[in-house]
Amino acid sequence: MAQARSHLGRTIAAHAVLITYTLIALFPVFVIVINSMKTRKAIFAEPLALPGPETFDLVGFTTVLQQGDFFQYFLNSLIVTVASLFFVLLFGAMAAFALSEYRFKGNTLMGLYLALGIMIPIRLGTVAILQMMVAAGLVNTLTALILVYTAQGLPLAVFILSEFMKQVSDDLKNAGRIDGLSEYRIFFTLVVPLVRPAMATVAVFSMIPIWNDLWFPLILAPSEATKTITLGSQVFIGQFVTNWNAVLAALSLAILPVLILYLVFSRQLIRGITAGAVK
């Protein structure tokens, strides 16, 4: 009886903490979205009020949608993000497997070498990267962005994945070897399914900086046809911008797709964690 009550109390406390934090997490997003649909006067007069019949105004969205092809921008962002993630996960998992599975000369050194990349912002290499892309004729192509983001994402992916791969039981792999499976089969059919939760985690972490990056789209692919949505919405938030309707609308438009994308990924992520957890 007493135990049941204390259990109930604990559940309530847990919900209270989680609800509080959820409110803190969502409040700013809420502020942007409601205000993007209000008249300029109402934004300033009652920033927290919901848009009502008097204050409802979509002028921000019409301005933004006239200025640029947001659907194209969104597609560009999607292509770049998905392709980069694919390569980061594939190459990253392969390298992490090699590092965590085999003992060979220079293993530690290779691990350190691959980790160097998380210690220096890649932005510093901008000029050399740009020169390379110009020489290869890749400026203003999505390929340039995919290459850069793949390179940028690899160190962290290798770092996290090799930690997880060390935990995969040796018995399983050795059983596979006895059955005559090649190292490649062992990797793709035995190990990869087991580290799915870690890969989902890496996917989510790598996706964020790629989706939200402003710098490389600006330098490598600023043309209208290759603009990403983050770059497209940045046009409205420059130093000389006072059109808050447009700014808030652009921000809302930049939030929504990534939110949907995340909600889709999030299901995968959790499914991965619960189904494939290393137990």
Add this chain to the structure above:
Amino acid sequence: MHSRPLRIALLTSTLLASAFAAHAEDVTLTIESWRNDDLSIWQDKLIPAFEASHPGIKVVFAPSAPTEYNAVLNSKLDAGSAGDLITCRPFDASLELYNKGKLTDLSGLASMANFSDVAKSAWSTDDGKATFCVPMASVIHGFIYNKDAFDALGLTPPTTEEEFFAVLDKIKADGTYIPMAMGTNDQWEAATMGYQNIGPNYWKGEEGRLALIKGEQKLTDPQWVAPFTEIAKWKPYLGDGFEAQTYPDSQNLFTLGRAAIYPAGSWEISGFNAQAQFKMGAFPPPVPKAGDECYISDHTDIAMGMNAASPHADQAKAFLEWVGSPEFATLYANALPGFFSLNNTPVKMEDPLAQEFVSWREKCKSTIRSTYQILSRGTPNLENETWTASANVIKGTETPEAAAAKLQEGLAAWYAPQQK
């Protein structure tokens, strides 16, 4: 994939990439700019006018955000992917590009004759022999005020410092309006709309500015400390929490009618016209004493040059000739009221507020911002230091004398004429 002819072909195609609509035989020029606000003006007014008179040349305006422009442009120029036409910042930023061979010498352009030496000074070498950008516009500092508020309170635009503070006191006593819309969060407003706005009246415009460059005056001299002393007095007239008030905050405060006076640059005019629901007026920086000669900051701000690596030099030059023409001057000044043409040909402007600003050129002496020419060449950078100092002085965290002493010390650390 990486063979040389293909590489060149791809390189060219990148320059063309954004102009997929152009005909194959057309040459497409790309303009690099930080003026992303002007995108629609270029697309709808300026470029069509040029293309109509120059068949075979297409122009694409490709701006980036002002804060990133220098970094983005320099990276692109170094790597060889920058556009054909480069919008030039005044003085050293562009001079450096010219010295590195990134910008072409344009002294030979016929339309350069349309500009005075003063107009060209911001984009010429120190000896004045080469000019590498075609001047486009200058901006004038002053104060924009809410005419309805002034009428309601029975105020007239002040001409002297004393009147200025009397007006501020009256607005404050009335309480309906915040007397002045300015914040220090972004720091540059304090320096540009504060210090550089009212300063020329104290250091006597060009006289003081040139004396500083020659090393004959120091930033600790009374005429250079006085503007700091003045802006230090502004604090009580700014809105609550002005320390965290950003530049867009200030603009919105004023255009929503909550503040009465806005320390301004003329570039605000078109934005304010679109957003403010009340009548506006403008007055030049008030002089210290009645009868003093007045000086205004009429700052050469924007020009256009040519990427030395452009494969379309002839077409780019044709475009620049057009930028230097009276036709462009009229189009630009009227499309962007507040950006005043530097062309010798008088330009007729429709906008009353812009006319008010430009009328000060008749009665006051013009100068440019004191920190821009030569003095911001070293480390520490005088302009950036001035931002921090002005913000500190307005907030009261540094005294005018201490701020001036720090600036002087920083300047003397690397600038030989100030080391005597």
Add this chain to the structure above:
Amino acid sequence: MAARKPIRWHIPVFLAPAVLVYTAIMIVPLFGTLNLSLFNVNEARETVFAGLDNFRTLFTDPRWSASFWNALKNNTWFFIIHMLVQNPIGILLAALLSSPRLRMAAFYRTAIFIPTILSFVIVGFVWKLILSPIWGIAPGMLDGIGLKSLFAPWLGKEQYALTTLALVSVWQFIGIPMMLIYAALLSIPDEVLEAAEMDGITGASQFWKIKLPLILPSIGIISILTFVGNFNAFDLIYVAQGALAGPNFSTDILGTFLYRTFFGFQLQLGDPHMGATIATAMFFIILVGVCFYLFTIQTRLRRYQF
């Protein structure tokens, strides 16, 4: 030796794609840049080898060193706040979320992670709005609960601005430690927990005695990720306060100091050589931290595993 063992070709095959892409796109350009720190431009505009002169300037010239130490000090404070606020709260949230019978766990988990997916542009803009003394969301809310006097223009005050921005950054990134710890907690074998319950260890004491030791390696990872992330941080400060990291450089961290120096700002011209010098110094700071983690903390954590 080598002759006896056949070359295990699968190892290079597994490593090659990652190593090639990473070396070509990241390492070569980055080291090209860091190499610049050993050179300088002389009066005649020629690039000359300068040895360690640039580092001498950075650490001994009063102006450069004052800026550098200021940025390093601020950066350390930025990191401390993350370690004290972000990671404990992240662990707490993960622990609550992983309790087996919790309803709506999926909703909480998704919602709390949302700030992490937002771009810096959005985060900087919206928090400036909320904290703005003009717009009045924060002052209005404090007023609502009778605490108006607590409001200050935090982002504009030297003594508060950095802490405020660090907390905003915590708000944004709390999802990362939460998710990593959550994944680690879920992968604790059920048998271990059942055995603990048999022994009567449940609830909070189960967390402290059983789960926490088992997730220590993950806590190690998030600590080092936080360290690296914080010492590379740049965007939030840049978006909220600009490249001059005002007020009065009180929010200047190594990333903003580096950006300003390397790329230049406003009238200040970019100085690739001093910029590269700062970058190299940052690189060594992070390298020392990571090596410390790899060679002392991580090996010790391993020993306590299973």
